[in-house]
Amino acid sequence: MFIRNAWYFAGFAGDIGGALAERRFLGESVVMFRTPAGRAVAFSNRCPHRFAPLSMGRLVGDRLQCAYHGIEFDFSGRCVHIPGQPKIQKGACVRAYPVEERWGCVWIWMGEPARASVDALIPEFGVLADPRWAPVHGVKEVAAGYELVIDNLMDLTHIAYLHPNTLGNQGGAQAAEAEAHTTVKGERVRVERVIRDCEPAPLYRSVRDIAGRIDRYQYSEFVPPCYVLIELKVMPAGTQDLASGLEWRVFHIVTPTDERHTSYRWVVTRHFAQDDAQVSQALWDGTNATLDEDRAMIEAQARMLEGTSLDARTLPTRHDGTPARVRRIIRELARREEAPLVAETGP
Ligand code: FES
Numbered sequence: 001m002f003i004r005n006a007w008y009f010a011g012f013a014g015d016i017g018g019a020l021a022e023r024r025f026l027g028e029s030v031v032m033f034r035t036p037a038g039r040a041v042a043f044s045n046r047c048p049h050r051f052a053p054l055s056m057g058r059l060v061g062d063r064l065q066c067a068y069h070g071i072e073f074d075f076s077g078r079c080v081h082i083p084g085q086p087k088i089q090k091g092a093c094v095r096a097y098p099v100e101e102r103w104g105c106v107w108i109w110m111g112e113p114a115r116a117s118v119d120a121l122i123p124e125f126g127v128l129a130d131p132r133w134a135p136v137h138g139v140k141e142v143a144a145g146y147e148l149v150i151d152n153l154m155d156l157t158h159i160a161y162l163h164p165n166t167l168g169n170q171g172g173a174q175a176a177e178a179e180a181h182t183t184v185k186g187e188r189v190r191v192e193r194v195i196r197d198c199e200p201a202p203l204y205r206s207v208r209d210i211a212g213r214i215d216r217y218q219y220s221e222f223v224p225p226c227y228v229l230i231e232l233k234v235m236p237a238g239t240q241d242l243a244s245g246l247e248w249r250v251f252h253i254v255t256p257t258d259e260r261h262t263s264y265r266w267v268v269t270r271h272f273a274q275d276d277a278q279v280s281q282a283l284w285d286g287t288n289a290t291l292d293e294d295r296a297m298i299e300a301q302a303r304m305l306e307g308t309s310l311d312a313r314t315l316p317t318r319h320d321g322t323p324a325r326v327r328r329i330i331r332e333l334a335r336r337e338e339a340p341l342v343a344e345t346g347p
């Protein structure tokens with residue numbers, strides 16, 4: 001189940017260049033490129049003539065030419081040339097998806113173009129464009145539906161067990177035992193967890209010289225359609241001394257490729273040792289290893305779930321409440337999309 005009327009992450013600005021590139025979002029094949037003027041454009045990759053992939057075509061001046069029979073489209077998607085046919089049928093076009101750029105990221109709107117709302121729905125990724133923060137980032141292609149990835153991120157009690165070498169606390173269960181506080185604001189779900197007086201996780205030690213025990217503050221927020229932003233603050237136990245601890249944010253930018261595959265971009269951006277390349281490397285290595293563990297578990301889980309709805313699971317726990325709220329919101333937003341546009345705009 002997908003929310004279509006939403007902005008999906010299509011790449012960082014530098015990922016979209018002048019070459020035609022096929023991408024898949026929500027099961028749809030899309031061709032993306034930059035026009036000679038530098039504007040990012042996304043069309044259905046299916047030529048409306050005989051369905052040749054337009055990503056096999058070429059840019060000819062200010063037109064995209066299909067590689068099969070040479071039909072040409074302008075950068076709004078309108079068909080402007082059919083070889084050997086002087087008159088072009090009214091309305092002939094390829095589907096064009098709204099595209100926006102913000103925070104150094106390119107966003108694609110997969111739903112009805114008339115509902116594309118720039119300000120309301122592009123998530124706030126401003127920290128990514130803030131030079132006071134230092135990012136490392138990567139991508140994982142996951143052979144599982146995106147909702148399993150979101151479940152993973154909205155229930156971090158797994159870190160003690162799945163990530164003992166990076167994010168887990170010594171003694172294991174402390175993260176799972178810590179009290180979590182979940183709030184729902186509109187369509188966002190936020191879960192806060194404070195783990196007091198614990199050992200620093202191995203990854204923290206690898207990037208920061210932390211003496212003694214710590215208090216660990218974790219905030220995870222789900223932002224529709226499928227983003228999870230995690231904020232981490234670590235301070236020496238019993239203090240509010242962030243300068244002696246560490247602070248980072250993790251942007252989990254989850255994009256459904258199709259029902260069973262997910263493209264999972266991650267960015268960890270930190271507010272300490274911004275210029276230290278060794279810290280960047282350690283943070284990248286640790287995060288990459290952690291997310292490989294997540295990916296392996298999520299893919300294994302997806303294999304076990306083949307043919308069974310996750311809702312049919314038989315042992316719900318207290319911690320499942322938060323991911324369950326997220327799922328309800330996704331369902332509700334997807335259901336609302338079935339209402340005709342006229343109902344929202346009125347007569
Ligand atoms: S399939 Fe594209 S021009 Fe024929």
Ligand SMILES: [Fe+2]
Binds near residue numbers: 152158159162163294
């Ligand atoms: Fe994890």
